[in-house]
Ligand SMILES: Cc1cc2nc3c(=O)[nH]c(=O)nc-3n(C[C@H](O)[C@H](O)[C@H](O)COP(=O)(O)O)c2cc1C
């Protein structure tokens with residue numbers, strides 16, 4: 001009925017059955033739930049065929065551990081599945097790799113049913129753990145904070161913890177079973193894909209879902225992904241058991257490699273050793289456009305800065321998001337229309353949460369007729385995203401004069417100079 | 432104005448800053464990997480390990496102390512959004 005094989009022989013297909021756990025390795029079972037009807041997740045994600053909330057049980061000679069739980073609405077199904085492989089009084093250990101409600105929803109109830117179980121969570125998690133339990137009648141009697149290097153011996157099955165903060169919450173961690181080369185990776189290497197054949201070598205093609213999940217959940221934390229991979233890549237990985245989507249038993253390392261590829265800056269080799277400044281504008285009559293061009297001309301005077309100019313009128317901003325991810329600075333220009341900046345600019349500035357922009361250099365500019373609100377509004381947005389905006393935005397009335405264009409060039413020069421100034425001097429200069 | 436030197440060990444950058452600067456302000460400017468959430472000293476995500484020169488940081492406030500306690504932070508750890516650099520040399524890295 002079940003299989004836990006990791007050999008190259010084709011494994012027999014299993015299907016998830018109601019009330020039945022699925023063995024994924026020796027003395028390790030999947031006790032998650034399928035949610036085939038889900039179409040939208042966390043507001044920011046969509047999925048064509050639902051998702052799964054994966055939870056697992058690891059049985060050792062000295063103890064039984066439950067790794068993660070499921071969304072609250074699915075708790076009854078989860079408990080049924082759990083009961084098919086262990087009784088509540090056997091559970092010694094509950095590991096929470098991630099406190100988001102899709103994995104911790106059934107946790108309070110599990111803690112009630114297995115009050116003797118000891119909870120293990122990341123040392124970054126206690127504040128959130130408290131916030132999660134504050135609306136329930138459960139108070140944790142015993143919990144231990146773990147970090148990379150912490151280990152727990154269940155008897156023949158060891159749990160080794162790897163703290164991977166911001167993949168994708170502060171509290172996220174992975175739990176590894178060295179005896180099996182098995183990684184419980186939480187949301188990492190997961191995806192929203194629901195298929196009752198469960199294993200990556202049996203389910204339908206989920207490549208798109210895997211990439212989509214990375215792009216929407218992990219990408220904003222690129223640096224943290226790289227730091228996490230440094231810890232996970234050296235592990236012997238026979239099996240990856242994420243918290244959503246297929247269990248990765250065939251060529252699990254491929255998914256780790258893919259994360260490495262996705263997190264490695266693209267196209268950076270075009271401007272090796274140079275700083276990059278991107279100038280975006282939109283312009284109805286050409287005034288803001290001329291400002292943009294003048295800023296570019298000024299910036300290009302600085303050695304070692306690669307300047308690019310883009311008209312946002314083309315519509316789709318997604319290619320620009322990729323560019324901004326690897327750029328060092330951006331300047332954004334819009335005329336004021338009815339007291340606001342224009343929609344293409346807001347489309348751009350409201351898409352930046354999918355990448356890491358904190359600390360990049362930012363600036364705003366634009367032409368206006370009489371009130372000129374756009375520049376300050378764009379500037380506030382850049383600051384709100386924690387870009388560094390050291391130079392006041394440039395607002396010019398209607399058609400720029402030669403003298404005003406010279407101011408634009410000067411702004412361009414200042415931006416470029418800022419980019420090539422070493423951080424140490426920069427701080428002194430700005431304070 | 433008194434100045435202090437802060438070194439971010441993870442990226443190997445040393446910076447001179449005016450007294451009273453909070454660690455987080457410097458770290459975000461130079462791109463050190465210290466992350467932060469609320470900046471109000473409540474969420475604890477900017478936990479930072481002080482490798483040396485802890486005595487050159489202003490004493491933690493009651494609030495910061497409480498959060499460090501709630502997080503079971505080991506000794507020599509501070510919240511980057513709270514800790515102000517006073518003088519001398521301080522070496523830090525993300526916790
Ligand atoms: C993808 C994702 C990203 C999040 N990012 C943040 C964040 O940056 N800062 C924060 O304070 N909370 C963040 N949260 C936590 C949510 O704000 C929190 O779970 C909240 O309670 C959800 O409220 P709701 O029930 O109204 O959806 C994030 C949650 C998700 C799902």
Ligand SMILES: [Fe+2]
Pocket residue numbers: 098100168187
């Ligand atoms: Fe999550």
Ligand SMILES: [Fe+2]
Pocket residue numbers: 100102103187243244
């Ligand atoms: Fe999740």
